[in-house]
Every structure is written in structure tokens, then in C-alpha cells.
Amino acid sequence: MGSTEDLDYPQIIVQYSNGFLISKVMFTACELGVFDLLLESGEPLSSDAIAACLGTSTMGMKRLLDACVGLKLLAVEMTQERALYRNTEISSIYLTKSSPKSQYHIMMYYSNTVYLCWQYLADAVREGRNQYERAFGVSSRDPFGAMYRSDEEMLKFMAGQNSVWSICGRDVLAAFDLSPFTQIYDLGGGGGALAQECVSLYPNSTVTIYDLPKVVQVAREQFVSPEERQISFHEG
Numbered sequence: 001m002g003s004t005e006d007l008d009y010p011q012i013i014v015q016y017s018n019g020f021l022i023s024k025v026m027f028t029a030c031e032l033g034v035f036d037l038l039l040e041s042g043e044p045l046s047s048d049a050i051a052a053c054l055g056t057s058t059m060g061m062k063r064l065l066d067a068c069v070g071l072k073l074l075a076v077e078m079t080q081e082r083a084l085y086r087n088t089e090i091s092s093i094y095l096t097k098s099s100p101k102s103q104y105h106i107m108m109y110y111s112n113t114v115y116l117c118w119q120y121l122a123d124a125v126r127e128g129r130n131q132y133e134r135a136f137g138v139s140s141r142d143p144f145g146a147m148y149r150s151d152e153e154m155l156k157f158m159a160g161q162n163s164v165w166s167i168c169g170r171d172v173l174a175a176f177d178l179s180p181f182t183q184i185y186d187l188g189g190g191g192g193a194l195a196q197e198c199v200s201l202y203p204n205s206t207v208t209i210y211d212l213p214k215v216v217q218v219a220r221e222q223f224v225s226p227e228e229r230q231i232s233f234h235e236g
């Protein structure tokens with residue numbers, strides 16, 4: 001039951017209503033390269049400098065940066081003449097492309113794919129099926145056929161999945177002691193980030209990844225080097 005305060009001012013209802021705005025501010029700052037630029041510059045920058053470097057409008061960038069400050073994704077220092085923006089620690093670690101814990105790829109997948117499908121959530125509930133057809137004009141009967149509607153989309157999905165494992169793979173694999181198992185099979189193992197965490201945590205293990213042929217091909221070419229001899233693939 002809600003407290004009297006909640007009923008006088010419905011804080012969670014207001015938060016939930018604005019949730020999608022918050023996500024999109026973060027996704028947009030990632031997509032435009034704000035966090036990457038501030039990391040690379042090594043010093044705080046004005047909104048005009050950021051807009052000029054990233055080729056955006058000055059007014060639009062200033063508003064985006066101030067929204068990021070409100071969300072604690074950026075910090076701002078006020079000098080006499082201007083405001084200077086820098087990354088917060090959490091943004092440098094998780095929202096820049098070059099960080100080992102980067103969540104950039106999953107952010108982009110959420111922003112450009114998941115976000116568009118969720119626009120049709122009411123239709124999904126009415127019809128009991130995913131909404132790739134409405135969102136992207138592709139048949140939604142085979143979900144992975146829809147998700148992998150182009151090689152580029154497949155690559156984005158694989159990179160997105162991999163980025164998630166960079167922050168939680170080790171905890172998942174350490175939840176149970178897998179050291180007695182030396183031969184491990186990862187069914188639908190995708191880009192192989194979990195397999196990589198697995199052989200790192202359990203050095204005596206080997207992992208065989210099973211996935212669709214075109215996923216296996218991209219994983220071999222772009223994500224798992226042949227030198228990682230403890231990881232092998234099986235198409236199917």
C-alpha cells in the first residue's frame with residue numbers, strides 16, 4: 001500500500017513516466033560520442049567546444065550536456081566565463097567505447113532496436129507476438145531471422161551481448177564452482193564473451209560454442225582470436 005506522501009505526490013508514477021526520456025538522453029550522449037570526446041580530451045570542455053568537435057548544434061548540445069549533469073553522467077565546473085563539462089567516473093568506465101567495461105554497444109542496441117520495438121508494446125500484448133514487423137518491416141515469425149535481418153544488425157547484437165558479459169560474466173560463472181568440469185558447452189554462445197570469461201576463470205576448461213553458422217563465422221572472425229585455443233566452435 002502506498003504511504004500518504006506517495007498518494008499526495010505520486011513520485012514513482014512521475015519517475016516511471018519519465019523513464020524513457022532518461023534512457024534516451026544517455027543513449028544519445030553515447031551515440032554522439034560525448035563521453036568518448038571528454039575521455040580523449042583529458043580536460044573539461046565547454047559546450048561550444050563539444051558541439052564543434054561533434055558537429056552538432058550548440059543549443060542542442062548544451063541542453064543534452066545539462067541533462068547529463070542532472071543524471072550524474074557528467075559533472076560541470078562553473079568558471080567566471082563559462083561552464084566546463086567532464087565525465088563522471090561511472091561514465092568513463094561504462095559509457096566510453098574504449099573501456100574494457102564499455103556498455104556502449106548494448107546502449108546502441110537498446111536505443112536503435114529495442115526502443116523502437118517497445119514503441120509497440122500494446123500491440124505486442126494484444127497480439128502475443130514480437131513487433132519486428134511493425135518496427136522494421138521484417139517478418140517476426142522467426143525472431144532470430146528478424147533480429148539478424150542484416151549482417152550489420154547481427155554484428156550489433158553480438159557486440160551488445162558481449163558488452164553485458166564484461167560486467168557480469170565473472171559473477172555468473174563464479175556463482176557455482178565449475179572447476180570440476182573441463183569440457184563445457186555454451187549453447188547459443190554468440191560472440192563468445194562468456195566463453196572467454198569461463199576459460200579465464202577456469203584455466204583447465206575448454207569451451208565449445210554452438211550457434212547458427214553465420215554467428216559462428218562472425219564470432220571467429222571478429223570476436224574470438226584463433227590463439228584462444230581453449231575455445232572452439234560448432235555450427236548448428
Ligand SMILES: C[S@@+](CC[C@H](N)C(=O)[O-])C[C@H]1O[C@@H](n2cnc3c(N)ncnc32)[C@H](O)[C@@H]1O
Nearest residue numbers: 144161162187188189190191210211212215236
Ligand atoms: C540471447 S542470445 C545469447 C547469446 C550469448 N549466449 C550471450 O549471452 O552473449 C541467443 C543466442 O542463441 C543463438 N541461436 C538462436 N537460434 C539458434 C539455433 N537454432 N541454433 C543455435 N543457436 C541459436 C543466437 O544466434 C544467439 O547467439
